[in-house]
Amino acid sequence: MGEQAQDVREQVRERYAAAAVRASTRAAASCCGGGCSGEVPDLTGGWYDEVERSSLPEEAVLASLGCGNPLAVAELREGETVLDLGSGGGIDVLLSARRVGPAGKVYGLDMTEEMLALAQANADKAGATNVDFLKGHIEAIPLPADRVDVIISNCVINLSVDKPAVFAEMFRVLKPGGRLGISDVVAEDQLTAAERAERGEYTACIAGALLFAEYRAGLAEAGFTGIEITPTHEAAENMHSAIVRATKPHEAVASRALPLVTNSTSGECCG
Ligand SMILES: C[S@@+](CC[C@H](N)C(=O)[O-])C[C@H]1O[C@@H](n2cnc3c(N)ncnc32)[C@H](O)[C@@H]1O
Secondary structure, three states, X not given: OOHHHHHHHHHHHHHHHHHHHHHHOOOOOOOOXXXXXXXXXXXXXXXXXXXXXXXXXXXXXXXXXXXXXXXXXXXXXXXXXXEEEOOOOXXXXXXXXXXXXXXXXXXXXXXXXXXXXXXXXXXXXXXXXXXXXXXXXXXEOOOOOOOEEEEEEEOOHHHOOOHHHHHHHHHHHEEEEEEEEEEEEEEOOOOOHHHHHHHOOOOOOOOOOEEHHXXXXXXXXXXXXXXXEEEEEEEXXXXXXXXXXXXXXXXXXXXXXXXXXXXXXXXXXXX
């Protein structure tokens, strides 16, 4: 990874480490939206119903930094194995853990120590025993191939400095027939990288967003089929929070891992 990409990743880590500390002191965090810089809209609100929110530790809810509710489309079943990419304070891990039950398993993957500590504390408070938080990068997932039934992620892939690697890794760790249920920020196809950067910071989930066409092409290149990207609400002008769904075909045996799609959203970080 180039020096500039490493710098951007470090900026992302620092921002979410600070958000985790704020959440653990019960100050509402809202970095993947307004709050940290005050320059971007709040992307997070309103996607979990009151019953879901009230069943979780307050710190897990306060640490919620997503831009949607990936569980709304993931259709989790008892006994399934789930992986949450960029699990943050653990809100989607804990909700998934309930849905898959004691026979299931939920992994939360995050690169930020402070977030992992917060998520583990929240899991302890919630009494969740079928969860495991892993430290690592979504571009190099620390799990073997064909391990998980479902990958969820909430407003994280836009933050990656190597999105083709993320798509290839998701494909690798999913079982054949496995599926994606992802919330992410996606930009309309006419927007240039500069226009995306004008609308908000990379670390606030805006400047690094892929175009709809890039997202689709990246997933297809990794081998996914049944790709659907459905906008749900506006994140910035001509940019949307969206639900991304796709499937790893049953006949798939190995990731194609051909990173032909580059992140054109930020020439300064992803070259
Ligand atoms: C916007 S927050 C979303 C957290 C959580 N999904 C939620 O909905 O509250 C992004 C999270 O992804 C993590 N993250 C960002 N880039 C990552 C990467 N490349 N690898 C692993 N974790 C990453 C950050 O540490 C942070 O916890």
